[in-house]
Amino acid sequence: MKHPWTACIESTISRSFPVSFGHVRRSARWLVSTSFLAVAIAACGDESPETSTESGEADITAPDQVPAPGTAERRRLIKAIHAKLDPKLNGQANEFLVNWMKSENGFTFMQARWRGRGKAIDWKKTAYKDEVDAGVFDTVKDESGNEVAPISVLVKKEADGFGVLDSVVAPTDLSFAGTGYPGVPRSIYPNIAWP
Numbered sequence: 001m002k003h004p005w006t007a008c009i010e011s012t013i014s015r016s017f018p019v020s021f022g023h024v025r026r027s028a029r030w031l032v033s034t035s036f037l038a039v040a041i042a043a044c045g046d047e048s049p050e051t052s053t054e055s056g057e058a059d060i061t062a063p064d065q066v067p068a069p070g071t072a073e074r075r076r077l078i079k080a081i082h083a084k085l086d087p088k089l090n091g092q093a094n095e096f097l098v099n100w101m102k103s104e105n106g107f108t109f110m111q112a113r114w115r116g117r118g119k120a121i122d123w124k125k126t127a128y129k130d131e132v133d134a135g136v137f138d139t140v141k142d143e144s145g146n147e148v149a150p151i152s153v154l155v156k157k158e159a160d161g162f163g164v165l166d167s168v169v170a171p172t173d174l175s176f177a178g179t180g181y182p183g184v185p186r187s188i189y190p191n192i193a194w195p
Helices: 004-016 019-026 034-043 072-089 129-134
Strands: 094-104 107-116 147-158 161-169
Touching: 072 094, 072 107, 072 147, 072 161, 094 147
Parallel strands: none
Antiparallel strands: 094 107, 107 147, 147 161
Protein backbone atom coordinates (compact mmCIF):
# COMPACT_ATOMS: atom_id res chain seq x y z
CA MET A 1 0.00 0.00 0.00
CA LYS A 2 1.31 3.45 -0.91
CA HIS A 3 1.81 6.20 1.64
CA PRO A 4 -0.96 8.86 1.35
CA TRP A 5 1.57 11.46 0.13
CA THR A 6 2.87 9.22 -2.65
CA ALA A 7 0.21 10.19 -5.21
CA CYS A 8 0.61 13.88 -4.44
CA ILE A 9 4.42 13.70 -4.67
CA GLU A 10 4.25 11.75 -7.95
CA SER A 11 1.82 14.36 -9.31
CA THR A 12 4.12 17.22 -8.22
CA ILE A 13 7.10 15.52 -9.85
CA SER A 14 5.16 15.03 -13.09
CA ARG A 15 4.14 18.70 -13.14
CA SER A 16 7.68 19.84 -12.33
CA PHE A 17 9.35 17.65 -14.95
CA PRO A 18 7.29 17.67 -18.16
CA VAL A 19 7.55 14.93 -20.76
CA SER A 20 10.30 16.81 -22.63
CA PHE A 21 12.45 16.25 -19.56
CA GLY A 22 11.63 12.56 -19.27
CA HIS A 23 15.31 11.65 -19.12
CA VAL A 24 15.58 13.77 -15.97
CA ARG A 25 12.52 12.11 -14.43
CA ARG A 26 14.10 8.70 -14.98
CA SER A 27 17.37 9.75 -13.44
CA ALA A 28 17.83 8.45 -9.91
CA ARG A 29 20.23 11.31 -9.14
CA TRP A 30 17.55 13.93 -8.52
CA LEU A 31 15.32 11.54 -6.59
CA VAL A 32 17.57 11.61 -3.54
CA SER A 33 17.71 15.38 -3.47
CA THR A 34 15.93 16.23 -0.26
CA SER A 35 15.62 19.79 -1.44
CA PHE A 36 13.32 18.73 -4.25
CA LEU A 37 11.56 16.10 -2.14
CA ALA A 38 10.91 18.69 0.56
CA VAL A 39 9.44 21.01 -2.08
CA ALA A 40 7.22 18.19 -3.35
CA ILE A 41 6.04 17.33 0.16
CA ALA A 42 5.45 21.00 1.02
CA ALA A 43 3.37 21.35 -2.14
CA CYS A 44 1.18 18.52 -0.86
CA GLY A 45 0.37 20.23 2.43
CA ASP A 46 -3.11 21.44 3.30
CA GLU A 47 -2.09 25.04 3.93
CA SER A 48 -0.84 27.51 1.35
CA PRO A 49 2.57 29.09 2.07
CA GLU A 50 1.60 32.36 0.45
CA THR A 51 1.26 34.63 3.48
CA SER A 52 4.43 36.73 3.74
CA THR A 53 5.78 38.30 6.89
CA GLU A 54 8.05 41.29 7.27
CA SER A 55 10.83 39.00 8.51
CA GLY A 56 11.67 37.85 4.98
CA GLU A 57 10.19 34.44 5.64
CA ALA A 58 6.90 33.17 4.25
CA ASP A 59 4.58 31.20 6.51
CA ILE A 60 4.61 27.47 5.82
CA THR A 61 3.48 24.44 7.75
CA ALA A 62 6.50 22.38 8.79
CA PRO A 63 7.02 19.93 11.62
CA ASP A 64 8.91 20.71 14.85
CA GLN A 65 10.98 23.69 13.75
CA VAL A 66 13.45 25.16 16.25
CA PRO A 67 13.47 28.06 16.78
CA ALA A 68 9.70 28.07 16.29
CA PRO A 69 8.07 30.32 13.68
CA GLY A 70 7.19 33.76 15.04
CA THR A 71 9.81 33.82 17.80
CA ALA A 72 12.25 36.69 18.20
CA GLU A 73 15.22 34.31 17.93
CA ARG A 74 13.96 32.95 14.61
CA ARG A 75 13.46 36.48 13.24
CA ARG A 76 17.07 37.34 14.19
CA LEU A 77 18.28 34.11 12.59
CA ILE A 78 16.40 34.72 9.32
CA LYS A 79 17.62 38.34 9.33
CA ALA A 80 21.25 37.14 9.65
CA ILE A 81 20.78 34.73 6.72
CA HIS A 82 19.29 37.52 4.60
CA ALA A 83 22.16 39.87 5.54
CA LYS A 84 24.66 37.32 4.24
CA LEU A 85 22.82 36.09 1.14
CA ASP A 86 20.70 39.02 -0.11
CA PRO A 87 23.70 40.84 -1.68
CA LYS A 88 24.04 37.88 -4.06
CA LEU A 89 20.62 38.75 -5.52
CA ASN A 90 21.63 42.31 -6.47
CA GLY A 91 18.73 44.02 -4.74
CA GLN A 92 15.93 41.63 -5.73
CA ALA A 93 13.34 41.27 -2.95
CA ASN A 94 13.17 37.72 -1.64
CA GLU A 95 11.99 35.40 1.10
CA PHE A 96 12.48 31.86 2.35
CA LEU A 97 9.79 29.18 2.52
CA VAL A 98 11.33 27.23 5.38
CA ASN A 99 10.53 23.52 5.48
CA TRP A 100 13.24 22.42 7.95
CA MET A 101 14.92 24.27 10.78
CA LYS A 102 16.62 22.62 13.74
CA SER A 103 18.98 24.03 16.36
CA GLU A 104 21.28 22.38 18.87
CA ASN A 105 24.49 23.39 20.69
CA GLY A 106 24.59 26.80 19.02
CA PHE A 107 24.22 25.46 15.44
CA THR A 108 21.12 25.78 13.25
CA PHE A 109 20.45 24.05 9.95
CA MET A 110 17.78 25.51 7.66
CA GLN A 111 16.38 24.04 4.47
CA ALA A 112 14.02 26.16 2.40
CA ARG A 113 12.86 27.34 -0.99
CA TRP A 114 14.32 30.76 -1.88
CA ARG A 115 11.92 32.82 -3.95
CA GLY A 116 11.18 36.35 -5.04
CA ARG A 117 9.00 38.58 -2.93
CA GLY A 118 6.42 40.40 -5.01
CA LYS A 119 7.92 39.14 -8.27
CA ALA A 120 10.11 36.25 -9.37
CA ILE A 121 13.87 36.36 -8.89
CA ASP A 122 15.76 36.68 -12.18
CA TRP A 123 18.54 34.23 -11.35
CA LYS A 124 20.59 35.42 -14.35
CA LYS A 125 20.91 38.80 -12.64
CA THR A 126 22.44 37.34 -9.49
CA ALA A 127 25.82 36.13 -8.29
CA TYR A 128 24.67 32.68 -9.48
CA LYS A 129 24.58 33.72 -13.17
CA ASP A 130 27.54 31.54 -14.16
CA GLU A 131 25.98 28.47 -12.53
CA VAL A 132 22.64 29.20 -14.24
CA ASP A 133 24.36 29.57 -17.63
CA ALA A 134 26.36 26.36 -17.09
CA GLY A 135 23.20 24.42 -16.22
CA VAL A 136 24.35 23.55 -12.70
CA PHE A 137 21.84 25.72 -10.83
CA ASP A 138 18.87 23.41 -10.19
CA THR A 139 15.70 25.41 -9.54
CA VAL A 140 12.13 24.13 -9.35
CA LYS A 141 8.87 25.83 -10.28
CA ASP A 142 6.59 27.03 -7.51
CA GLU A 143 2.79 26.96 -7.62
CA SER A 144 2.84 30.21 -9.66
CA GLY A 145 5.32 28.85 -12.21
CA ASN A 146 8.23 30.96 -10.91
CA GLU A 147 11.74 29.55 -10.53
CA VAL A 148 12.61 29.01 -6.86
CA ALA A 149 15.91 27.72 -5.54
CA PRO A 150 16.22 25.01 -2.92
CA ILE A 151 18.67 26.25 -0.29
CA SER A 152 20.32 24.87 2.83
CA VAL A 153 22.17 27.00 5.34
CA LEU A 154 24.29 26.28 8.41
CA VAL A 155 24.30 29.05 11.02
CA LYS A 156 26.25 29.35 14.28
CA LYS A 157 25.12 31.39 17.24
CA GLU A 158 27.78 33.93 18.22
CA ALA A 159 28.12 36.42 21.06
CA ASP A 160 26.82 39.26 18.87
CA GLY A 161 24.14 37.36 16.92
CA PHE A 162 24.33 34.67 14.24
CA GLY A 163 26.95 33.91 11.62
CA VAL A 164 26.31 32.01 8.40
CA LEU A 165 28.99 29.31 8.14
CA ASP A 166 27.92 27.69 4.88
CA SER A 167 25.14 27.71 2.31
CA VAL A 168 24.23 25.50 -0.64
CA VAL A 169 21.93 27.03 -3.26
CA ALA A 170 20.13 25.08 -6.01
CA PRO A 171 22.36 21.98 -5.93
CA THR A 172 22.16 19.50 -8.79
CA ASP A 173 22.98 16.60 -6.45
CA LEU A 174 22.28 15.72 -2.84
CA SER A 175 24.05 18.36 -0.80
CA PHE A 176 23.67 19.83 2.67
CA ALA A 177 25.37 22.97 3.96
CA GLY A 178 28.00 22.49 6.62
CA THR A 179 28.20 18.72 6.96
CA GLY A 180 32.00 18.93 7.21
CA TYR A 181 32.18 21.45 10.05
CA PRO A 182 33.52 20.10 13.36
CA GLY A 183 31.15 20.07 16.30
CA VAL A 184 27.97 20.29 14.23
CA PRO A 185 25.42 17.86 15.70
CA ARG A 186 23.95 15.41 13.19
CA SER A 187 20.57 15.73 14.87
CA ILE A 188 19.95 19.15 13.27
CA TYR A 189 19.96 17.62 9.79
CA PRO A 190 17.18 15.62 8.12
CA ASN A 191 17.83 11.87 8.56
CA ILE A 192 18.64 11.47 4.86
CA ALA A 193 21.70 13.73 5.24
CA TRP A 194 23.78 10.92 6.73
CA PRO A 195 24.31 7.44 5.28
